[in-house]
């Protein structure tokens with residue numbers, strides 16, 4: 038079966054679901070990945086004294102995801118998403134974030150260990166026409182972090198329309214490993230998102246109660262804002278820096294040739310050693326760094342596969358049964374190697390040392406129980422009167438309530454308990470943690486690095502251990518929340534201060 042590019046694209050726009058419900062016939066089609074992957078530009082800083090100053094402008098635009106069809110979007114310094122900010126550990130960084138939108142917004146630096154006043158959560162509102170100027174020092178390990186809108190009650194919609202970008206941190210330790218670092222050449226960022234489109238090209242968002250309860254799912258995959266992308270590789274070894282920037286979809290990544298993924302990094306650091314796995318589950322807000330060695334003329338497709346374990350956990354007959362796991366096969370990206378500069382180096386195995394803390398070091402354990410409840414229409418939370426009431430420990434997020442105080446310098450265990458029928462990605466602002474255990478079992482191999490977001494499956498409990506260092510502020514809180522953005526917007530969030 039041969040589909041011309043034009044009919045493929047047009048078919049996608051008009052009957053969006055069809056081409057992306059992949060089956061083996063489509064997987065054999067050469068035209069499945071017709072579009073060159075867009076690479077977000079690196080943002081060049083201005084230098085002011087010892088500071089690197091980065092300028093971002095959030096503004097409305099229009100994006101042509103499909104030929105001849107314009108989608109209203111918002112972006113930073115462009116129509117959709119934002120440029121990549123790259124810094125080094127030890128840098129003094131200042132940002133000037135101008136809001137050229139007609140609405141309020143905020144910009145949260147996801148994964149950064151910085152003072153709460155600079156965190157960009159719901160309290161650091163940027164009014165239309167004004168400029169927000171946070172500044173901080175980079176005091177953490179090399180990692181792929183990101184930035185995105187965090188406006189109270191509207192994070193899901195603003196991120197969906199395009200308010201997100203990458204924040205790369207480098208350091209000497211990672212440089213010494215000889216990993217690929219040539220941005221856009223052998224160091225390729227991948228922001229994976231899913232979207233639904235209306236016939237007029239607009240994003241379709243929150244059309245049903247189901248979207249709020251289960252989280253918004255799209256039937257078109259965008260990578261860096263590119264539909265059906267391929268990337269042509271020039272070097273034998275490539276580093277893929279993957280962000281799940283979706284509102285709620287969990288991906289189970291794998292290669293279509295059955296070879297293992299080589300995983301070298303998680304959210305807030307590289308791993309201690311590389312991990313070989315056939316599949317990698319990545320929840321919203323989570324990141325992974327992968328290495329891939331290609332041969333001349335080889336093509337490899339990165340796919341998202343059905344997730345048998347998680348689908349079984351959700352179980353038949355449960356209210357949310359089947360919504361939690363991945364039930365579909367989705368094409369993400371085709372890697373194409375033509376002429377390659379070859380290298381003669383084995384894949385690295387030992388990587389870096391990552392600090393860790395034992396349970397005995399913790400001053401206390403806090404428990405967080407995630408709540409989802411159905412309510413009648415006109416319920417308490419969500420836009421458009423959606424009746425979903427969500428919270429943590431029995432109460433929905435309130436901007437006026439600090440849920441607890443953490444003493445500066447203390448080490449704590451946070452136990453996240455999920456008694457709901459869905460998997461939730463739990464994210465904590467301002468720190469990087471280690472996963473201590475999952476239902477008492479050791480963390481997954483790909484979690485043996487620093488993390489700020491962790492998947493907590495239905496009916497399970499995950500314990501993470503955190504050291505709260507550096508930044509005390511009794512007035513300005515950090516957030517902790519579910520990174521299914523519809524859940525966050527519906528109240529599955531809380532606030533703490535470090536004092």
Ligand SMILES: [Cu+2]
Pocket residue numbers: 460461462519520521524525529
């Ligand atoms: Cu959730």
